[in-house]
Amino acid sequence: MSVIVLAEHTQGTFKKKVFEAVQYGAAVAQSMGTTVSVLALGTVSDAEIQGLGQYGAQKVLHVADARLDNVNSRAYTKALVTAAQKENAKVIIALHDVSGKAVAPRVAASLKAGLVAGAISYPDLSKGFVVKKTVFAGKAYAYVNISSEIKVITYMSNTFPVKKGEGSASVEKLDVVFGDKDFAIQVKEVNKVTGAVPLSEAELVVSGGRGMKGPENWGILEDLAKTLGAALACSRPVADSHWRPHHEHVGQTGGTIRPNLYIAVGISGAIQHLAGVNGSKTIVVINKDPEAPFFKAADYGVIGDAMEVVPRLTEAVKKFKEAHQ
Amino acid sequence: MKILVCISPVPDTTTKIAFSDNNTHFNTQGVTFIINPYDEWYALVRALELKEAGVATAVNLVTVGKADAEPIIRKALALGGEEAIRIDTESNDPYVVAAQIAEYAKSQAYDLVLCGKESIDYNNGVVGGMLAEMLDMNYIAFASGLDVANGVATVKREIEGGEETDSCPLPLVVSCQKGMSEARIPNMRGIMAARTKPLKVVPAADIQPLSNIVSYDLPPAKTGVKLIAPENMDELVNLLHTEAKVI
Ligand SMILES: Cc1cc2nc3c(=O)[nH]c(=O)nc-3n(C[C@H](O)[C@H](O)[C@H](O)COP(=O)(O)OP(=O)(O)OC[C@H]3O[C@@H](n4cnc5c(N)ncnc54)[C@H](O)[C@@H]3O)c2cc1C
Ligand SMILES: Nc1ncnc2c1ncn2[C@@H]1O[C@H](COP(=O)(O)O)[C@@H](O)[C@H]1O
Numbered sequence: 037m038s039v040i041v042l043a044e045h046t047q048g049t050f051k052k053k054v055f056e057a058v059q060y061g062a063a064v065a066q067s068m069g070t071t072v073s074v075l076a077l078g079t080v081s082d083a084e085i086q087g088l089g090q091y092g093a094q095k096v097l098h099v100a101d102a103r104l105d106n107v108n109s110r111a112y113t114k115a116l117v118t119a120a121q122k123e124n125a126k127v128i129i130a131l132h133d134v135s136g137k138a139v140a141p142r143v144a145a146s147l148k149a150g151l152v153a154g155a156i157s158y159p160d161l162s163k164g165f166v167v168k169k170t171v172f173a174g175k176a177y178a179y180v181n182i183s184s185e186i187k188v189i190t191y192m193s194n195t196f197p198v199k200k201g202e203g204s205a206s207v208e209k210l211d212v213v214f215g216d217k218d219f220a221i222q223v224k225e226v227n228k229v230t231g232a233v234p235l236s237e238a239e240l241v242v243s244g245g246r247g248m249k250g251p252e253n254w255g256i257l258e259d260l261a262k263t264l265g266a267a268l269a270c271s272r273p274v275a276d277s278h279w280r281p282h283h284e285h286v287g288q289t290g291g292t293i294r295p296n297l298y299i300a301v302g303i304s305g306a307i308q309h310l311a312g313v314n315g316s317k318t319i320v321v322i323n324k325d326p327e328a329p330f331f332k333a334a335d336y337g338v339i340g341d342a343m344e345v346v347p348r349l350t351e352a353v354k355k356f357k358e359a360h361q
Numbered sequence: 362m363k364i365l366v367c368i369s370p371v372p373d374t375t376t377k378i379a380f381s382d383n384n385t386h387f388n389t390q391g392v393t394f395i396i397n398p399y400d401e402w403y404a405l406v407r408a409l410e411l412k413e414a415g416v417a418t419a420v421n422l423v424t425v426g427k428a429d430a431e432p433i434i435r436k437a438l439a440l441g442g443e444e445a446i447r448i449d450t451e452s453n454d455p456y457v458v459a460a461q462i463a464e465y466a467k468s469q470a471y472d473l474v475l476c477g478k479e480s481i482d483y484n485n486g487v488v489g490g491m492l493a494e495m496l497d498m499n500y501i502a503f504a505s506g507l508d509v510a511n512g513v514a515t516v517k518r519e520i521e522g523g524e525e526t527d528s529c530p531l532p533l534v535v536s537c538q539k540g541m542s543e544a545r546i547p548n549m550r551g552i553m554a555a556r557t558k559p560l561k562v563v564p565a566a567d568i569q570p571l572s573n574i575v576s577y578d579l580p581p582a583k584t585g586v587k588l589i590a591p592e593n594m595d596e597l598v599n600l601l602h603t604e605a606k607v608i
Binding site for chain 2: 044046106107109110113133134135137138139140141142144145146148149150151152153154163166169170171172173174175176177178179180181182183184220221222223224225226227228229234236237239240264282283285288289290296297307308311317318320321331332333334335336337338339340341344345348349351352353355356360
């Protein structure tokens with residue numbers, strides 16, 4: 037018996053959320069009295085892989101096939117199922133992100149395993165295998181029991197703090213025999229947003245709504261975001277009016293984010309907007325209308341005109357950063 | 362080319378969430394149900410566009426649900442599509458939903474199966490991937506663009522920190538999200554036509570759930586917003602540092 041974690045790398049390096057997933061997998065394994073193995077796919081160096089040991093990985097299986105450098109649900113599923121069978125894995129963990137969500141359901145169906153999507157707790161083994169997740173777009177939690185012998189979890193990152201320890205993982209090469217069918221999907225073009233922190237991973241987010249009046253006023257939000265090292269987001273009407281690109285749109289029909297800090301400027305706080313951001317640890321609302329519904333969901337509120345408040349906040353952050361160098 | 366669109370009935374986005382029977386059931390009393398927005402705005406509308414463009418020959422809809430889901434299916438048919446299939450059971454285990462659809466779809470030779478990125482009630486995003494595995498099809502998740510020519514689909518999809526364009530021969534399962542198409546509003550003619558379109562009820566296959574929801578609870582209410590004077594941004598920064606510990 038064992039626990040296996042899918043560790044997906046980004047151009048040869050592992051991100052913090054992968055460390056978090058490995059650490060989560062190690063803790064789950066410990067609570068079940070077993071060991072954790074990690075699966076790495078594609079082109080990534082042994083040194084990078086060994087580093088996963090600092091987060092509790094004992095053994096890492098590596099399928100060093102460059103065709104796996106792009107996430108492909110079918111080939112990834114075959115690799116993960118092969119690894120899980122080899123390790124006699126009873127629990128399979130992937131991240132609840134675009135890649136994990138493309139792969140985990142296939143793996144679950146292939147192994148006839150129950151799946152919890154977006155776990156935010158360790159499994160409670162005293163009642164079977166019960167895992168907590170958010171439902172109704174953050175308006176409630178559900179406790180889901182998996183009854184099948186094999187269990188699959190997609191883990192919501194930014195749930196538990198990451199602690200770096202000692203240790204180095206052993207690397208074992210794994211051979212997986214792929215057929216042509218496994219790579220029927222061909223990648224034609226890749227467009228990555230370069231430089232900026234991807235919104236889905238940002239710990240700090242500055243977001244603007246229709247109260248910003250027009251795209252020409254976004255400069256003050258960009259200044260604030262830059263000063264904080266934050267990513268930018270927006271409400272749906274802002275993206276629909278092409279003031280901002282669609283990938284910045286958050287909410288029910290846009291992205292779902294869970295940053296440590298969400299600063300909402302000129303956003304009324306409609307329920308569909310909150311659905312995408314109410315997992316944020318701390319919410320700051322800047323709005324000139326004291327009756328704006330967003331204040332009910334906020335930790336800190338500033339009633340005032342964004343055009344005046346935002347530049348002042350940027351100055352205050354600069355002052356703070358200089359004092360805390 | 363035949364397209365199957367998976368339609369999930371979900372509580373309206375503004376629903377106040379409450380539970381009954383000692384927090385073990387979602388209380389549907391007084392709750393209005395709608396078509397899951399991703400299924401309606403993106404999957405269904407894109408399927409209809411492909412039919413209007415002469416690329417698809419048929420668009421069928423499928424829902425796993427009890428009789429109370431029928432108004433939702435009719436609403437979807439009012440947007441378009443020739444016929445709908447309702448598989449007569451209910452489950453909040455995504456494995457059961459996927460297996461029921463797969464059981465029906467495997468004999469129907471669909472070239473393209475479209476579903477939404479996730480249901481807005483249980484926020485899983487799982488049915489499409491499971492269905493692809495069960496039907497032995499390729500699967501592309503989080504698509505924001507889809508075209509088909511000569512039996513090959515070109516799909517734009519979200520990846521870590523960006524976007525990717527893939528090509529893949531049919532058959533294929535795609536989960537759809539924003540960017541795919543613009544929302545449509547059903548017109549009177551569509552609503553009238555939907556009344557007489559076939560809605561087939563298929564008995565459920567015998568499939569055991571692999572997971573079940575034991576109980577629910579509500580997040581603790583926010584303790585109340587702390588207001589800071591607009592002149593005093595130093596105080597806000599200080600609170601974010603010392604109290605919230607986020608900067
Ligand atoms: C099915 C469905 C799905 C939806 N999905 C989403 C979604 O994913 N994301 C989303 O965001 N919305 C979504 N919406 C739309 C949502 O209901 C709201 O209409 C939208 O969020 C409002 O955007 P807003 O807050 O930017 O604009 P508004 O509601 O117009 O609010 C603007 C705010 O700015 C304030 N303001 C104005 N001037 C200033 C100033 N100078 N300084 C400070 N404050 C100022 C105003 O007081 C007001 O509160 C959805 C709606 C539906 C029906
Ligand atoms: N009961 C259902 N009937 C038909 N399709 C469904 C059902 N539940 C989910 N789906 C489809 O699967 C997608 C993902 O749903 P989920 O995995 O439940 O988040 C939805 O957007 C629908 O397209």
